[in-house]
Amino acid sequence: xxxxxxxxxxxxxxxEGQISCLPEELGKYGKNVLLVYGGGSIKxxxxxxxxxxxxxxxxxxxxxxxxxxxxxxxxxxxVALCREHSIDVILAVGGGSCIDASKNIACGxxxxxxxxxxxxxxxxxxxxxxxxxxxxICATGSEMNCGAVISNEETHEKLEIAGDILYPALSVCxxxxxxxxxxxxxxxxxxDIMSHVFEQYFQPYDGAYLTDRFCESVLKTCIxxxxxxxxxxxxxxxxxxxxxxxxxxxNHLLTVGKGGAWSxxxxxxxxxxxxxxxxxxxLAIVTPAWMRYVLCDRxxxxxAMYARNVWGITEPDDRAAAEQGIARTEEFFQSLGLPSTLRxxxxxxxxxxxxxxxxxxxxxxxxxxxxxxxPEDVVKIYESCLG
Amino acid sequence: xxxxxxxxxxxxxxxEGQISCLPEELGKYGKNVLLVYGGGSIKxxxxxxxxxxxxxxxxxxxxxxxxxxxxxxxxxxxVALCREHSIDVILAVGGGSCIDASKNIACGxxxxxxxxxxxxxxxxxxxxxxxxxxxxICATGSEMNCGAVISNEETHEKLEIAGDILYPALSVCxxxxxxxxxxxxxxxxxxDIMSHVFEQYFQPYDGAYLTDRFCESVLKTCIxxxxxxxxxxxxxxxxxxxxxxxxxxxNHLLTVGKGGAWSxxxxxxxxxxxxxxxxxxxLAIVTPAWMRYVLCDRxxxxxAMYARNVWGITEPDDRAAAEQGIARTEEFFQSLGLPSTLRxxxxxxxxxxxxxxxxxxxxxxxxxxxxxxxPEDVVKIYESCLG
Numbered sequence: 001x002x003x004x005x006x007x008x009x010x011x012x013x014x015x016e017g018q019i020s021c022l023p024e025e026l027g028k029y030g031k032n033v034l035l036v037y038g039g040g041s042i043k044x045x046x047x048x049x050x051x052x053x054x055x056x057x058x059x060x061x062x063x064x065x066x067x068x069x070x071x072x073x074x075x076x077x078x079v080a081l082c083r084e085h086s087i088d089v090i091l092a093v094g095g096g097s098c099i100d101a102s103k104n105i106a107c108g109x110x111x112x113x114x115x116x117x118x119x120x121x122x123x124x125x126x127x128x129x130x131x132x133x134x135x136x137i138c139a140t141g142s143e144m145n146c147g148a149v150i151s152n153e154e155t156h157e158k159l160e161i162a163g164d165i166l167y168p169a170l171s172v173c174x175x176x177x178x179x180x181x182x183x184x185x186x187x188x189x190x191x192d193i194m195s196h197v198f199e200q201y202f203q204p205y206d207g208a209y210l211t212d213r214f215c216e217s218v219l220k221t222c223i224x225x226x227x228x229x230x231x232x233x234x235x236x237x238x239x240x241x242x243x244x245x246x247x248x249x250x251n252h253l254l255t256v257g258k259g260g261a262w263s264x265x266x267x268x269x270x271x272x273x274x275x276x277x278x279x280x281x282x283l284a285i286v287t288p289a290w291m292r293y294v295l296c297d298r299x300x301x302x303x304a305m306y307a308r309n310v311w312g313i314t315e316p317d318d319r320a321a322a323e324q325g326i327a328r329t330e331e332f333f334q335s336l337g338l339p340s341t342l343r344x345x346x347x348x349x350x351x352x353x354x355x356x357x358x359x360x361x362x363x364x365x366x367x368x369x370x371x372x373x374x375p376e377d378v379v380k381i382y383e384s385c386l387g
Numbered sequence: 388x389x390x391x392x393x394x395x396x397x398x399x400x401x402x403e404g405q406i407s408c409l410p411e412e413l414g415k416y417g418k419n420v421l422l423v424y425g426g427g428s429i430k431x432x433x434x435x436x437x438x439x440x441x442x443x444x445x446x447x448x449x450x451x452x453x454x455x456x457x458x459x460x461x462x463x464x465x466v467a468l469c470r471e472h473s474i475d476v477i478l479a480v481g482g483g484s485c486i487d488a489s490k491n492i493a494c495g496x497x498x499x500x501x502x503x504x505x506x507x508x509x510x511x512x513x514x515x516x517x518x519x520x521x522x523x524i525c526a527t528g529s530e531m532n533c534g535a536v537i538s539n540e541e542t543h544e545k546l547e548i549a550g551d552i553l554y555p556a557l558s559v560c561x562x563x564x565x566x567x568x569x570x571x572x573x574x575x576x577x578x579d580i581m582s583h584v585f586e587q588y589f590q591p592y593d594g595a596y597l598t599d600r601f602c603e604s605v606l607k608t609c610i611x612x613x614x615x616x617x618x619x620x621x622x623x624x625x626x627x628x629x630x631x632x633x634x635x636x637x638n639h640l641l642t643v644g645k646g647g648a649w650s651x652x653x654x655x656x657x658x659x660x661x662x663x664x665x666x667x668x669x670l671a672i673v674t675p676a677w678m679r680y681v682l683c684d685r686x687x688x689x690x691a692m693y694a695r696n697v698w699g700i701t702e703p704d705d706r707a708a709a710e711q712g713i714a715r716t717e718e719f720f721q722s723l724g725l726p727s728t729l730r731x732x733x734x735x736x737x738x739x740x741x742x743x744x745x746x747x748x749x750x751x752x753x754x755x756x757x758x759x760x761x762p763e764d765v766v767k768i769y770e771s772c773l774g
Contacts, residue, residue: 001562001627003402008395014643015390175388207624209611210631213604221597237594240388240644244597253640256401257627 001208001257007164008251010144014173014244016236019134022054022091025170029130030088032059034081036102037093038066042136045180051093051134061085063105066094069151069158069272069279070101072116078105079115082129089130092168095189096140096279100148102131103166119150119161128163133171138178138243139189139280141196141250143171151273158273159362173247175239183230187336188280190226190242193249194219195283199262200254202294202302202370208257215254216309221245223310226336261364263371264290267378269362270355277345284338285345288330289384294371295322341387352382388595388644394551395638397531401560401631403623406521409441409478412557416517417475419446421468423489424480425453429523432567438480438521448472450492453481456538456545456659456666457488459503465492466502469516476517479555482576483527483666487535489518490553506537506548515550520558525565525630526576526667528583528637530558538660545660546749560634562626570617574723575667577613577629580636581606582670586649587641589681589689589757595644602641603696608632610697613723648751650758651677654765656749657742664732671725672732675717676771681758682709728774739769 013021026033033055042048052060063078081087082105092102106128108115118125133143142148147162178186201215221241228238248254267290268282295303304318307325315321330340339345356378360366365373373381400408413420420442429435439447450465468474469492479489493515495502505512520530529535534549565573588602608628615625635641654677655669682690691705694712702708717727726732743765747753752760760768 001401001624001631003405005398005400007398011392011394013392014388018390207627209624209628210604210608210635213607214601217597217600217604220600224596237388237596240594241596244388244644248597257631 001211002205002259004256004259006252006256008144008167010167011170012144012173012247013170014240016174016176018172018174019050019054021170021172022051022132022134023057026055026058026089026091026132031057032061032086032088034061034063034078034085034087034090034105035093036063036066036078036090036098036105038064038098041180042093045177047093047134047136047177051091059085061087066098066101068097069276070097072104072119072150072152074101075104075108075115075150078102079108082109087129089132091132091134093134093136095135095137096142099131099133099140099142099168100150103128103142103148104150104161105129106131107161107163107166116150116152119159122161122163125161125163125165128165130169131166133168134177135171135173135243136177137181137185137189138246139192141193141246143168143173144247144251149269156273156358157362158269171247173243175236175243176234178229178239178243179234181233183337186226186229186233187338188278188284189246190222190280190336191284191287191333191338192280193242193246194222195264195280195287196249197254198287199265200258201306202299203258203260204370205258206302211254211257212305216306218245218249218254219310223332230336260370261368263365263369263373266359266363266365267381270359271342271347274351274355275345275347277347281339281345284333285340285342285385286381288326288333288340289381291326291329293377293381293384295319295326296371299371342382342385343387349383349386352379356382388598389592389646391643391646393639393643395531395554397555398557399531399560399634400557401627403561403563405559405561406437406441408557408559409438409519409521410444413442413445413476413478413519418444419448419473419475421448421450421465421472421474421477421492422480423450423453423465423477423485423492425451425485428567429480432564434480434521434523434564438478446472448474453485453488455484456663457484459491459506459537459539461488462491462495462502462537465489466495469496474516476519478519478521480521480523482522482524483529486518486520486527486529486555487537490515490529490535491537491548492516493518494548494550494553503537503539506546509548509550512548512550512552515552517556518553520555521564522558522560522630523564524568524572524576525633526579528580528633528635530555530560531634531638536656543660543745544749545656558634560630562623562630565616565626565630566621568620570724573613573616573620574725575665575671576633577609577667577723578671578674578720578725579667580629580633581609582651582667582674583636584641585674586652587645588693589686590645590647591757592645593689598641598644599692603693605632605636605641606697610719617723647757648755650752650756650760653746653750653752654768657746658729658734661738661742662732662734664734668726668732671720672727672729672772673768675713675720675727676768678713678716680764680768680771682706682713683758686758729769729772730774736770736773739766743769
């Protein structure tokens with residue numbers, strides 16, 4: 001195993017009704033709370049009212065309308081609210097977008113310049129407001145990690161900001177909040193979780209045996225429960241296992257002893273930066289294409305291991321087993337109702353070269369990924385997704 | 388999944404040479420350090436000198452001679468040293484015994500009475516000194532959890548103390564420190580890790596799918612690497628995977644969504660409390676006997692799942708698969724050179740009834756375990772281990 005540091009201090013409260021801890025926990029930080037949320041779904045579900053009632057002794061200020069790919073313009077509004085109202089703690093209610101925006105707001109509140117500066121140059125980040133989370137979509141794992149992805153619509157950039165001070169202090173994970181999730185979000189969220197695992201599993205180093213087994217465990221859990229959650233949206237066992245998979249999928253546990261640049265995320269971030277498609281949908285399209293493109297003599301043993309340990313494929317030949325595993329992956333995403341081609345989400349070849357250049361420029365995929373990708377490789381992968 | 392809280396703030400520094408962080412990390416707490424260690428092994432290995440050199444600007448006080456089953460008498464000495472020298476931070480160098488003693492010392496330092504009071508009544512525990520760990524034996528997982536087991540030689544009691552304030556602040560896990568471990572400690576440590584996993588895996592609740600897969604992952608890692616570590620004591624990949632398995636094996640991750648009383652530990656604690664045998668050895672003897680005793684129509688499906696997912700057994704009949712899995716478990720412990728009968732470790736039937744009564748009295752095995760055990764059950768299990 002490669003050397004690593006593991007220190008994840010987020011306090012996870014998992015299970016039905018855990019939201020009742022909010023008054024006591026938020027009270028540790030102060031009375032001025034910035035509530036960050038997206039559209040109207042938390043109002044329709046009643047969660048908004050529950051929070052208003054629970055926090056009736058607090059001063060609640062609101063930043064709503066956080067976009068699916070959260071934009072720096074929303075972050076700027078949040079930072080202004082923090083300053084104007086001397087916010088003590090941020091309460092993100094939603095999925096990865098709300099949490100990610102909150103992370104950039106949290107450090108932006110202690111920075112004199114534009115919060116986009118912190119995305120571009122992490123060394124300028126010094127301090128952050130505490131963040132509490134009420135999770136309503138399981139996908140990104142942002143509830144228990146210290147990273148966030150922010151989009152800049154002016155520059156077409158979608159970049160990551162990360163730092164130890166950005167771990168949420170508290171995350172309330174109540175699987176019953178997933179009952180009302182639209183099927184396409186359950187499906188896209190599952191693709192996102194699985195993609196996180198793939199990115200960590202398919203890395204050059206082979207000696208992190210336990211980490212590899214943990215990756216396979218999360219993948220098996222997604223494969224087992226996503227169809228159940230789609231068929232029975234209020235199946236608590238399915239929702240809870242998927243929710244915990246999402247949290248564990250990106251809280252550093254699945255990368256310890258390994259590490260390297262992520263490939264599909266780099267390619268997908270350009271798709272959603274240019275076309276604003278759902279992140280998990282983009283990943284479901286790009287991932288099988290990437291797998292087929294990078295399958296070669298050097299990589300086939302790991303793809304065969306994946307096929308056998310995750311899909312139970314018994315084919316003895318490595319290359320054939322690997323190909324079966326990739327086919328099963330693609331079929332699984334399709335079975336969840338996810339698009340499998342770029343055409344289906346309205347993307348043509350017009351910007352492939354521009355996006356490929358950006359994907360390589362803004363990531364380590366040319367030098368630190370499982371299979372090094374140059375812009376021409378990325379174009380070919382995009383082309384194979386065109387449909 | 389059952390509801391749970393997961394909040395494990397220990398800062399893990401994993402890998403060769405990570406000890407170099409000690410001056411900076413300990414310096415956060417102060418200059419007065421209580422060094423807690425066992426026998427002379429850290430002097431023979433050079434680790435003692437390394438620490439003296441690294442901490443030459445600190446005031447180091449020492450508590451040596453911590454026993455394999457740490458005793459309250461040692462804890463009392465440590466508490467006295469903390470008061471006498473205004474200790475700022477405890478540095479435990481060793482395995483579970485040193486860490487466990489340090490945990491009781493850490494909270495004892497802030498308690499006016501006898502530290503054994505805190506073992507008997509956790510509600511008296513209010514505050515604890517920070518604890519840093521340099522791990523030299525992998526087995527108990529104490530380096531990343533908030534529990535400790537302390538023995539009282541006067542009362543023949545071996546009891547657990549636990550509380551959120553007892554998480555080590557920092558744990559340095561350097562797999563190269565395991566290179567000089569005697570083979571029997573590598574073997575007993577592996578049995579201890581696997582027993583922790585068994586205790587968490589064999590519980591009544593079936594809906595924590597991901598947690599079960601994680602348990603199987605740790606078991607497979609132990610089975611894969613323990614023989615390699617015994618054959619090649621300086622195999623870094625084997626030592627690092629075993630070390631991380633030990634930490635993960637008991638840092639709460641493998642019990643989330645499940646829970647219940649532990650059976651084999653309750654029975655083994657009496658063996659080591661009465662006869663002072665090595666904990667892992669006692670577990671290796673008791674575990675297969677417990678498995679055979681509790682195998683029944685209700686439990687066979689889970690034992691079959693264990694046999695298939697961990698040992699790759701393909702037998703379609705559940706009962707037959709379960710029996711094969713149990714046999715493989717026993718054979719594996721024997722293959723590590725561990726004793727498989729109580730006679731081999733000098734234990735006869737004389738105190739079976741007394742120990743069985745204590746095992747039931749001091750644990751939840753009669754009411755909250757996978758298979759409820761009354762004193763007469765425990766006696767039968769002890770008898771089947773006699774040899």
